[in-house]
Amino acid sequence: MPQRRRSLTPLESELRTRSEPATPSKPNLFERVRGRERRPATTNRGAVARGLLRLGSAVGAASGVALLIDHFTGRNTQFGFYVVGAAVLAIAFLTSASPMGTRYYSSSRREREQRINWSFAYMLAGALVIAIGVAIDLL
Numbered sequence: 806m807p808q809r810r811r812s813l814t815p816l817e818s819e820l821r822t823r824s825e826p827a828t829p830s831k832p833n834l835f836e837r838v839r840g841r842e843r844r845p846a847t848t849n850r851g852a853v854a855r856g857l858l859r860l861g862s863a864v865g866a867a868s869g870v871a872l873l874i875d876h877f878t879g880r881n882t883q884f885g886f887y888v889v890g891a892a893v894l895a896i897a898f899l900t901s902a903s904p905m906g907t908r909y910y911s912s913s914r915r916e917r918e919q920r921i922n923w924s925f926a927y928m929l930a931g932a933l934v935i936a937i938g939v940a941i942d943l944l
Contacts, residue, residue, distance in 0.1 A: 863930045867893060868937060886938030893931030900924040 846852040871885035878884065901924030 860926070860930060860933075863926075864933050864937075867930060867934045871934065871938075881942075883938040883942040886934055886941065890931045890933075890935035890938060893927055893934060897924045897927030897931055900927060 846855055867889050868886070871889040872882075874885035874888055875882050900920055
């Protein structure tokens with residue numbers, strides 16, 4: 806009786822000679838900034854600074870959209886800020902709404918806390934955009 810083979814037949818890719826792994830190239834500016842963003846902040850000051858930077862960029866982007874709305878509608882400057890602020894507040898309300906009857910009903914505690922945190926960030930950004938509209942209206 807012939808002896809039984811105890812190993813599997815190698816695949817074609819396993820029979821090929823292995824080439825040297827490619828050496829990674831130096832990351833460009835975008836990859837360096839993006840990689841820095843992924844690392845968590847090590848101090849409270851760093852976390853607050855990163856949060857304020859994100860808030861500032863969100864309010865800046867919302868202000869740009871508000872100015873575009875003002876330009877294309879031909880209305881007063883504060884109109885766009887009110888519209889964009891209300892839209893951001895609506896997003897805050899919809900992201901923090903009760904999860905009953907949706908797929909988020911069985912989500913974990915961490916996921917629920919993250920949704921509440923995002924809704925707070927949207928509320929703050931929307932309130933700041935509306936505050937900019939009010940300040941423009943008062944001036």
